[in-house]
Amino acid sequence: EFQLVESGGGVVQPGGSLRLSCAASGFFFKNYAMHWVRQVPGKGLEWVSVFSADDDVPYSGPSYAESAKGRFSISRDNRKNSLYLQMSRLRPEDSAIYYCVKDMYKSPSNFDFWGQGTLVTVSS
Amino acid sequence: SYVLTQPPSVSVAPGQTATIPCRGDNIGTYSVHWHRQRPGRTPELVVFDDHGRPSGIPARFSGSNSGNTATLTISRVEAGDEADYYCQLWDTDHVVLGGGTKLTVL
Numbered sequence: 001e002f003q004l005v006e007s008g009g010g011v012v013q014p015g016g017s018l019r020l021s022c023a024a025s026g027f028f029f030k031n032y033a034m035h036w037v038r039q040v041p042g043k044g045l046e047w048v049s050v051f052s053a054d055d056d057v058p059y060s061g062p063s064y065a066e067s068a069k070g071r072f073s074i075s076r077d078n079r080k081n082s083l084y085l086q087m088s089r090l091r092p093e094d095s096a097i098y099y100c101v102k103d104m105y106k107s108p109s110n111f112d113f114w115g116q117g118t119l120v121t122v123s124s
Numbered sequence: 125s126y127v128l129t130q131p132p133s134v135s136v137a138p139g140q141t142a143t144i145p146c147r148g149d150n151i152g153t154y155s156v157h158w159h160r161q162r163p164g165r166t167p168e169l170v171v172f173d174d175h176g177r178p179s180g181i182p183a184r185f186s187g188s189n190s191g192n193t194a195t196l197t198i199s200r201v202e203a204g205d206e207a208d209y210y211c212q213l214w215d216t217d218h219v220v221l222g223g224g225t226k227l228t229v230l
Contacts (some may be wrong), residue, residue, distance in 0.1 A: 031201060045159070045167065045210055047219035063217050066125075093154070109214050110157040112178075114166040 002026040002113045004100045009118030016090050020118060022083040030054070030078040031105035036085045037112060038096035038120075048098070048105030049074040049085065053106035063108065067093075096117045127214045128222035131199040133162075135228040140200040142223045146211030149192060155211040158187055162207040170209075171196060203229050 008020040020036070030108045036048040048066045062074045073086040083100055097117040102113040129147045136142040146156065159172040169178050171187035174194065184199045198205055206229045211222040 044208075045161075045221050047212075047221055059214075059217060065218065099166065104169075108219065109155065110169060110172050110212060111159060111167065112169055112170045112172075114168065116166060121209065 003093065004102060004115030005112065006098065006100045006115045006118035009120045011121045011123060012090055013124050014090060014092060014122055018090065018120060020085040020098055021108040024081045029081040030104060033106060034076060034083045035101040035103060036074065037101050040096045045050045051076045051107045052108055053113045057107035059107045062085065062124065092122050095120060095122045112124060126220050128211055128220055130211060130222040130225045133226045133228060135230055136201050137230045138201055138203060140201055142201050142227055144196040144209050145224050146194040151192055151194050152190045156189045157212045158196045158205045159210045159212060171229055201229055205229060
């Protein structure tokens with residue numbers, strides 16, 4: 001059974017930093033691209049970032065939404081079956097539930113399985 | 125950048141067929157995926173690669189994709205199908221998401 005457990009959310013002041021973590025289990029983590037997707041409660045889904053499975057895929061490495069470029073950094077540790085999102089220079093509009101999401105493939109394509117999410121609130 | 129357009133809402137009576145369009149320029153050349161988010165729940169994949177169906181998703185859910193429109197079709201709609209539905213694709217180096225369609229079962 002797939003499991004994705006996010007942690008690291010909380011309240012942070014504008015301009016601050018936060019590091020989200022996602023612990024994966026129940027599948028061969030290194031074989032799948034992994035995403036971060038966020039959602040303001042009551043609003044639509046917004047893709048944030050992805051890290052592909054390895055180098056031998058149509059698209060390799062990290063990719064970011066425009067809103068995240070230069071401020072967020074995604075990484076993964078295949079030995080620990082974990083995905084991370086380092087967020088810096090946070091803005092109030094970054095406040096949302098952040099979901100860790102498994103892709104169906106090695107190269108980014110879709111959102112196959114979702115974690116329960118972790119809430120980030122950026123407020124003074 | 126690439127844009128996916130969905131109607132904000134679709135309403136259908138129980139037992140009828142719901143069709144939710146997702147429009148984009150030459151969307152037929154992309155692999156389109158559909159996600160359902162029931163009230164208070166996390167999203168889940170209901171159609172992948174235009175018309176694939178994940179295990180556990182009933183055959184009432186089907187997808188098609190051609191020209192400038194991808195479509196999610198839900199046959200014999202039930203009250204439990206009431207949810208927000210999002211289309212999504214991968215474009216070169218980023219994910220594109222539609223704005224979502226709220227399906228209301230009358």
